[in-house]
Amino acid sequence: MSNNKKAQIGETMTWVVATLVIITILAVSIFISTAFLNKYKRPSSSYSQAADILGSESFYSYLLTNNQEGNSIYEQLKTEDNLNDFNGNLGVSIFKNFYGKEYNDVWLGIIFSRTLLPAKSNAFFDNHPSSIKGGDIYGRVSDYVLDNVILNEDKTINLYLGDKN
Amino acid sequence: MRKKGAEKILAVYWFAILLIVAGAIAYMVSSFYGNPYDIRDIEAGILTDKIASCVGDGGYLREDFFTPDFNENFLEKCGLTLQTEDTYGWKNNQYYLKLSVRNFNSFDDPFLEISEGTSSLGDFCGLEGATNPYCLKRSFYVIDKQQNQYQIDTLVIVRKTEKNVQ
Numbered sequence: 001m002s003n004n005k006k007a008q009i010g011e012t013m014t015w016v017v018a019t020l021v022i023i024t025i026l027a028v029s030i031f032i033s034t035a036f037l038n039k040y041k042r043p044s045s046s047y048s049q050a051a052d053i054l055g056s057e058s059f060y061s062y063l064l065t066n067n068q069e070g071n072s073i074y075e076q077l078k079t080e081d082n083l084n085d086f087n088g089n090l091g092v093s094i095f096k097n098f099y100g101k102e103y104n105d106v107w108l109g110i111i112f113s114r115t116l117l118p119a120k121s122n123a124f125f126d127n128h129p130s131s132i133k134g135g136d137i138y139g140r141v142s143d144y145v146l147d148n149v150i151l152n153e154d155k156t157i158n159l160y161l162g163d164k165n
Numbered sequence: 166m167r168k169k170g171a172e173k174i175l176a177v178y179w180f181a182i183l184l185i186v187a188g189a190i191a192y193m194v195s196s197f198y199g200n201p202y203d204i205r206d207i208e209a210g211i212l213t214d215k216i217a218s219c220v221g222d223g224g225y226l227r228e229d230f231f232t233p234d235f236n237e238n239f240l241e242k243c244g245l246t247l248q249t250e251d252t253y254g255w256k257n258n259q260y261y262l263k264l265s266v267r268n269f270n271s272f273d274d275p276f277l278e279i280s281e282g283t284s285s286l287g288d289f290c291g292l293e294g295a296t297n298p299y300c301l302k303r304s305f306y307v308i309d310k311q312q313n314q315y316q317i318d319t320l321v322i323v324r325k326t327e328k329n330v331q
Contacts, residue, residue, distance in 0.1 A: 015178070022182060026189040033193040041202045053214035054319075058306040060224035066312050093270060094306045102303075 052145045052161055058094050059147045059159045065090065078151045081120070082110060088124035095159065096125075105129040105144070105162035112155050119158070129162055200331055205299035205323040212245070212262060212321045213303050219243035220264070220317060226309040231277070239264075239279050247282050253327040258283040261322040269306060269314035286322040298324040 063074040065087075073087040083091065091108045100106050107125045111118045119128030144162030151157055219242070220227060229235045235242050247260040261282035265275035290300035301321045308314050 019178075019182065022186070026186065030189055030193055030196075034196050041200055043202050043204060043207065054217045054303050054305040057217050057221040057224075061221070061305075061307045064224045065308055065314065098304045098306065 050145070051147075052099075055095075055099055055145065055159065055161050056147050058098065059149075062087075062091065062094055063149060063157065074149070074151070074157075077110065077157050083108070083122045083124055088122060092124050095161075099161055101165070103161040103164050105160060107158070107160040107162075109158060110151070110155050111148075111158045114154055128158075129160060201329055203295065203299075203329040205325060205329050206301065208325075209299055209301035209321040209323045212260075212323075213301055213319050215243060215245060216262065216264065216319055216321075217305055217317075219245075221305075221307055224308075226307045226315065228310070230309075236277075236279050240281055245281075249325070255325075259324040261286040261320075263287075263320040265318040265320075267316050267318075269316045275318070282322075283324075286324055287320070290320075290322065295330045296326050298322050298326065 063077075064072055066072050067076065067086045073090070076084065076087055095106050095108055107119075107128050109122045109125055109128065110120050112120060119130065121127045143164055144160060146161075147159040148156045220230060222228070227235075229242075240246065245262075247262075248257050249255045249259045261280070261284055263278060263280040266277040267273060267275045286298045287300075289297040290302075299322065302318065304316055304318045306314070307317060
């Protein structure tokens, strides 16, 4: 009789402990899902942004801006090998000023298609971000938007906005 | 007889455990997926892009930009609508947008401002907290055909808190 009672107590204790374990696991799961996972949800920012419309608008207006002689920046860049004081400083005051807080990498410059190092560094925007940070064979470094305007068959003017904050 | 009674108790016990586990899983799933995604920044970005595309015309400022007709009918001219769905007691008061035009590289006050929507939403810009309206300020450069250079600052505010943050 006594042995039978001891066995019953042992079996009951097993079930009580099992129940407590199950309830503890559930309580921990609920706590984690409500306290840590149930936060303010935002869509993933890892998607590739196709374009920056405001950056593009600024870029096209920039290229159409004339210097004091009446030559547009587009025409200047067609005949010159790099940014000059006028278009370089204007580029800095537009693109670094407007988009420097939104993007860590802001670069404006000329890309030559038939050279080993296609992106030409300049005094206003330094080196192309891909030459500093690496990147794939197309010079892409993380999330970026790119605007290109062909100047002639050898070169394009390139606005690179990358690594968005 | 006693064994049959114990089996019944055990069946009730298992049923109770099953209910507790199922209830807990349902609670966890609903607490995770029940909260909405906050897409107000994307919505504000799209509105800003629409404004910039409307104001610019092939690199130049659109020719009727400074006309009273354009300023007074800005939404219509740009194909925008600030109406919202009729839920949560919203009465088409969930958006505000403002364009400020100034001469480029000048620190003068804007010489032209165009605004539409609920201006009181602007009071919340700069305040911390996800339950405040979302404010997006951006700028772009534009010239007109006479080579006058302008800086246009856009401010777009989206409230819609009930639908995006809970």
